[in-house]
Amino acid sequence: MAYLDYAASAPLRAEALAAMLPLLERPAANPSSQHGQGRAARAAVETAREQVAALVGAAPAEVVFTSGGTEADNLAVKGTILARPRDARGLVCSAVEHHAVLDPAAWAEADAGARVDLAAVDGVGRVELDRLAGLLEPGRTALVAVMAANNEVGTGQPVAAAAELAHAAGAVLLCDAVQAAGLPGVDMAGDGIDLLALAAHKLGGPTGVGALVVRSGTTLRPLLHGGGQERGLRSGTLPAAALAGFGAAAAAALAERAAGASATLAALRDRLLGGLRTLAPDLEVNGDPGPLGSGASRPAAPAGLPGLLSVRFPGRRAEDLLLLLDRHGVACSAGSACASGAVTPSHVLVAMGAAPAEARETVRFSLGHASTQAEVDAAVAAAGQALEVLAPQGTPT
Amino acid sequence: MTRPRVLVAMSGGVDSSVAAALGVEAGWDVTGVHLKLADTPSHLQVQGKGCCTLADAEDARRVADTLGIPFYVWDMAEEFRRAVVDDFAAEYASGRTPNPCARCNQRVKVVGLQARARALGFDALATGHYARVEGGRLYRGADPAKDQSYVLYMLGRAQLERLRLPLGRLTKVEVRATAARLGLRTAAKPESFDVCFVPDGDTAGWLERRFGPSPGEVVDTAGRVLGAHRGAYRYTVGQRRGLGVAAPTPRYVLRVEPAAGRVVVGERAELEIRTVELEQATATDGRGLRPGPARVRLRAHGREVPCQVVPFGVARARLDLDEPVDAVAPGQAGVLYDGDLVLGGGTVTAAG
Numbered sequence: 001m002a003y004l005d006y007a008a009s010a011p012l013r014a015e016a017l018a019a020m021l022p023l024l025e026r027p028a029a030n031p032s033s034q035h036g037q038g039r040a041a042r043a044a045v046e047t048a049r050e051q052v053a054a055l056v057g058a059a060p061a062e063v064v065f066t067s068g069g070t071e072a073d074n075l076a077v078k079g080t081i082l083a084r085p086r087d088a089r090g091l092v093c094s095a096v097e098h099h100a101v102l103d104p105a106a107w108a109e110a111d112a113g114a115r116v117d118l119a120a121v122d123g124v125g126r127v128e129l130d131r132l133a134g135l136l137e138p139g140r141t142a143l144v145a146v147m148a149a150n151n152e153v154g155t156g157q158p159v160a161a162a163a164e165l166a167h168a169a170g171a172v173l174l175c176d177a178v179q180a181a182g183l184p185g186v187d188m189a190g191d192g193i194d195l196l197a198l199a200a201h202k203l204g205g206p207t208g209v210g211a212l213v214v215r216s217g218t219t220l221r222p223l224l225h226g227g228g229q230e231r232g233l234r235s236g237t238l239p240a241a242a243l244a245g246f247g248a249a250a251a252a253a254l255a256e257r258a259a260g261a262s263a264t265l266a267a268l269r270d271r272l273l274g275g276l277r278t279l280a281p282d283l284e285v286n287g288d289p290g291p292l293g294s295g296a297s298r299p300a301a302p303a304g305l306p307g308l309l310s311v312r313f314p315g316r317r318a319e320d321l322l323l324l325l326d327r328h329g330v331a332c333s334a335g336s337a338c339a340s341g342a343v344t345p346s347h348v349l350v351a352m353g354a355a356p357a358e359a360r361e362t363v364r365f366s367l368g369h370a371s372t373q374a375e376v377d378a379a380v381a382a383a384g385q386a387l388e389v390l391a392p393q394g395t396p397t
Numbered sequence: 398m399t400r401p402r403v404l405v406a407m408s409g410g411v412d413s414s415v416a417a418a419l420g421v422e423a424g425w426d427v428t429g430v431h432l433k434l435a436d437t438p439s440h441l442q443v444q445g446k447g448c449c450t451l452a453d454a455e456d457a458r459r460v461a462d463t464l465g466i467p468f469y470v471w472d473m474a475e476e477f478r479r480a481v482v483d484d485f486a487a488e489y490a491s492g493r494t495p496n497p498c499a500r501c502n503q504r505v506k507v508v509g510l511q512a513r514a515r516a517l518g519f520d521a522l523a524t525g526h527y528a529r530v531e532g533g534r535l536y537r538g539a540d541p542a543k544d545q546s547y548v549l550y551m552l553g554r555a556q557l558e559r560l561r562l563p564l565g566r567l568t569k570v571e572v573r574a575t576a577a578r579l580g581l582r583t584a585a586k587p588e589s590f591d592v593c594f595v596p597d598g599d600t601a602g603w604l605e606r607r608f609g610p611s612p613g614e615v616v617d618t619a620g621r622v623l624g625a626h627r628g629a630y631r632y633t634v635g636q637r638r639g640l641g642v643a644a645p646t647p648r649y650v651l652r653v654e655p656a657a658g659r660v661v662v663g664e665r666a667e668l669e670i671r672t673v674e675l676e677q678a679t680a681t682d683g684r685g686l687r688p689g690p691a692r693v694r695l696r697a698h699g700r701e702v703p704c705q706v707v708p709f710g711v712a713r714a715r716l717d718l719d720e721p722v723d724a725v726a727p728g729q730a731g732v733l734y735d736g737d738l739v740l741g742g743g744t745v746t747a748a749g
Contacts, residue, residue: 320517323428323469340454342433342472389518 001329002375002382004272006202006368007151007179007308008333012245013204013369019044019248020206023241031238032229041240048247055203055250056177056196057187058213064230065211065243069178069199071223072212073100075234076174076195079220080143081108089114090141090171094127094157095351098176100197101145102347114142124288125155125352126301132162136169143195144171148180149303152348152364153287153310156184156302163192172218178202178210182253182369183262184290184303194218200242204369205249209242256369266290266306268367268376273309275380279387286310286349286362307367312354316390318363319343324386330379333364400426403561404514405523406506407431407460407468409453412525412564414460414583415572419563420523421464428519429461429468432506434477435594450596460581471513473505480504482594489604489630492653493728496697497592499548507552511559521559528739529565533558535681535739540568547697550732550742554683601631601639613658615642618651623662629655634726635668651724669721673704675731675743678714686714686741691733693718695725695745706733714743724748 003011023044029037031045046060053060066072081089091105095118108114119132127146136144144166149156163173172194177186182203188196196213200206214220214233226235269289276283290304313321318334322343325332334343345359354362365379405417407429420427431454454470461468481501488495502508511522527538528546533554538544552560564572576584591598605628615624624642626632631639636650640662649668652661673695680686686708692701693716703719716731725731725745732742 319469319471320513323467323517326467337470340431340433340451341458341470344472390516 002378003331004365004367004371004375004379005331005333006371007305007364007366009201009207010204010368011370012206013249013252015248015252016200016205016245020241020245023244029240031240032227041238044240044244044247045238048243048250051247051251051254052198052211053213055181055185055254056198056213057189058196059216062188062213062216063211064214064233065209065238065246066234067208067236068210069098069176069197069202070100070210071234072178072197072199072210073098073174073176074104075212075220075223076197077101077104077143077145078108078112078223079233080172080174080195081112081114082221083219084142086113088140088142090137091116091143091145092119092132092135092141092166092171093117093145094119094121094132094147096121096125096127096150096152096155096348097145097147098151098178099347100178101147101174101176105145115140119146121351123353125150125153125286125348126288127157127162129158129161129165133165136165136171138169141166141169141171143174144169145174145176147176147178148186149184149289149305150287150348151179152346153352154179154289154305154308155287156180156290156304158302159186159193160191163194166194167192179305179308181250183257183265183306185254185257188213188215195220200246200249203246203249203253205246206242209239209246211246252369261369262290262303262306265367265371268371268373269307269309269365271373272365272367272376272380273311275376276311276383279380279384280313282314284312284314286312286352286354305366307371309365309367310362311365312358312362313387314358314361316361316387318361320390321363321383321386324389325379325382328378328382328385330382332366332379334360334362400424401520402426402518403428403521403523404510404517404519405429405466406510406525407457408525409450409456409460409583409586410525410589411576411581411583411586412527412572414457414525414581415567415575415579416523416525416563417460417466418464418575418579418581420561421466423563425523427464427466427523429457429464429466430510431457431468431470432477432510433470433472434474434481434505456583456586460583463579463581473509476509477501477505477594480509485592485594486604486607488728490608490655492629492655494633494726495728496548496730497594499551499730502548503551507549507560508556511556515559521561523561523563525564526562527564527567527569528562529737530557530560530562536565537734537737537739538562538564539566543569546734546739547694547730547732550681550730550739551677551679552681553679554681557681601628604628604630611658613660615640615660615662618661618663618667623648626660629653629658629660632660634724653726665723668724670724670748671718671721672749673716673718673725673731673745674747675714675716676712676746678708678712678741678743680741681739682741685712686733686743691735691740693742694732694734695722695729701734704733712743713746 029041031042117135146162166173174195175193199210345356349359403425526545527543529536595603611628648662705717707715733740
């Protein structure tokens, strides 16, 4: 068995489970309640808030807990648009944003009078700043969305430069850091980010919780109304146990980053790529997840995801490869899945210039906190068998 | 002995659910696959009809969970659109009445999937069709009311040898009972009818939306104009309803002439035919149709009539019927039997 699908969801860290268990076992309490049990739950939530803030260089009071990355992105996009007058509802998104950003933007255009422009990306999926700048309209553009690193190909984005451009036009910058918050990491204050979306489960926390980090002074309308939790920006009883797991995962991710985990992961990824290249010399790497084998150095390009490897195997359908890898217990991903579960061509690869048929030949391997060399070797071995089965038809064997 | 590795096409209906379950019970190494055949969201939102709705994919997935088998959804909407839907429309536009299920089996569901299964190292493909494969030959299913050998006639020996039909010896009642015994959630699911990509069953409306109105004349065999119609593609040979013609005795569609925009109608007796011509005629033993006696079925659930098979040209055959039958529309399948054995068949091109 080998799990190489961290970018879809990372296994729960031991630290996160340990932080959650006592809160699940003790008598239920609402963190908003005015009694001892309530205060204990509240303390766990506030500890988590501090841990999450520390991971991204924010102040604890800037952290708004949500149900996950999707809600965080929705709150950022819709909350910003709804806080602006109708003639100032411009949205500029990189073309490779996650659907959790692009779809709320499309909603805003269809139902809230917004205008959406997509900024083109280059061949590795990095947003082109001059194209982005050309789309900004001072006084009209409300929000610019540029993710920290792309979830499908791992390319790091020029977030700080995009933030400068956004601010010069009077807009705020939304950075979807759902994939990048652990490694290589993001710096809310240093990069000039106004809104930052996070999801616990990509860091090794539980599913069902995330956060939108809102730089103080940023105006936002809430989407969920009710008990007024999270300073009125997100009503709903806080899930203390899940948030404690989120906080513990954030703390563990921060410690890993300090210990140089990027280089370790990049080396594992190199091993994976090397193994796959031996099997399929014609494979192509999509995007720019960071210089191979030098995750510790500081390259000129924004740091990508050190554990991510998106590769295209020309002539082999990704869903066929996935089935064969699954047969050997190797988990990875292909493109994105539609509601029925079928693999559909990725909008990210298409934005990077791939033909839909080429996009269907792409497999994403992603490594993370518990990945081992043995798992990588098992994946390469399984890929060898899969590629043998899928040998192009008609060639003599 | 190693377990045969079998890919089961799971539509989300009770038949293919039980086919997968029986494969597991037989000790096969079963993998389920659901084909996503529609690519428009509106198709996905239609509940419980046809064979390509989101609810069907979920049903298939839950059955696979119950059986503990790997399950995947494959997007074959593009292949289906090209090979089946566009063909269906084009056939109607040229005055023929296609059989989309036979076409789908031929191009996507059986033959197309089989090629892919083979490429992925599967030993065989299994489906929930009511028909039997024994010794590499195709036979009628045991349930006469459900027999689907009619839509599988085009399979040849190489395909039949890699096809498993676990329901062949069962009746529909037994299939539902098996599903209930195994706790499959599709046990009581209603039957799907009609054409899966025309979920409301209104083929004429579907064609009109696709082609737009195309009015023309309804005429008798002498060329006299009896009325008007909204589009020749709305009519099929033998059709009685919707002609908009007042006559002392019922009138039936005898021919559809799309180029002239004409629908030719006549009396019941004029529908009778004694010969049928087939094209793309194939034999299930892979050696071509041979001359001699057989029984032919010209409609999915129509009666069979004895005939003499007279092959000619390249993959063509004339069938001399021993007794007259009501005309069958060009485009339909003519399937030849010897008892329960399916000899082969072809596409009807002409009848007279």
